């Protein structure tokens with residue numbers, strides 16, 4: 001049994017690697033920071049292959065698929081965010097985010113899913129976010145949009161698989177805030193409300209293997225999802241702005257300290 005995990009050098013990806021290795025899976029770990037992947041490898045008991053590459057380049061995604069051989073579980077997890085007013089955030093960074101969060105996930109999902117469907121087995125977990133349930137994400141606009149893309153793509157393809165009576169499981173993970181390096185990279189501050197990444201990883205893998213299609217860790221965030229179904233978009237957008245705005249202030253405060 002072999003699992004491939006993108007974004008395994010920290011946070012949720014690293015903890016999913018620990019969970020799957022604990023279950024006996026050999027692993028292919030992918031991220032840019034090779035030293036981090038090497039460090040993780042030293043702590044794991046199963047066989048680990050390390051592939052260091054930048055997933056923002058489409059050709060790297062194809063090359064990754066070509067070099068990995070048979071995989072039973074794909075964890076499509078690499079991603080990042082960028083906080084700020086739409087007109088102030090860096091366009092190049094946003095385009096890179098589109099390529100990592102949406103394009104790389106899309107390419108890898110399509111390539112591996114095609115093999116999984118042929119042999120009628122396998123599991124794919126795409127890591128989206130609770131952000132994907134929202135009608136938009138003021139102050140984290142591009143990030144929310146990339147996560148809505150992954151959530152909707154996953155749900156639609158998953159329905160096709162169900163109609164075809166495929167035994168392949170395609171799930172999407174939609175956590176609220178999680179305590180990882182995401183905050184530092186994105187320039188937000190939500191450590192106080194974030195779930196632990198080990199908790200999210202364990203929960204996600206348990207639900208994936210039970211065939212749950214949309215996975216939302218934590219009761220608060222399950223309730224949050226319910227609210228996105230019943231509240232008008234205008235209320236949700238105002239609430240998102242009110243919730244995000246102080247996160248920027250807190251970060252700026254820290255940066256100037």
Ligand SMILES: NC(=O)c1ccc[n+]([C@@H]2O[C@H](COP(=O)([O-])OP(=O)(O)OC[C@H]3O[C@@H](n4cnc5c(N)ncnc54)[C@H](OP(=O)(O)O)[C@@H]3O)[C@@H](O)[C@H]2O)c1
Nearest residue numbers: 007009010011012031032033055078079177178180181182
């Ligand atoms: N933390 C949260 O609050 C939260 C909530 C909902 C969803 N998520 C999602 O969870 C996933 C994992 O994030 P995290 O919270 O665990 O954050 P994290 O600790 O910052 O981990 C992000 C991972 O993505 C990898 N990555 C980023 N850009 C990459 C690139 N260009 N090429 C290859 N790998 C790249 C990073 O590796 P390198 O830097 O070594 O390349 C790292 O391993 C993301 O998709 C994120 O959007 C996070």
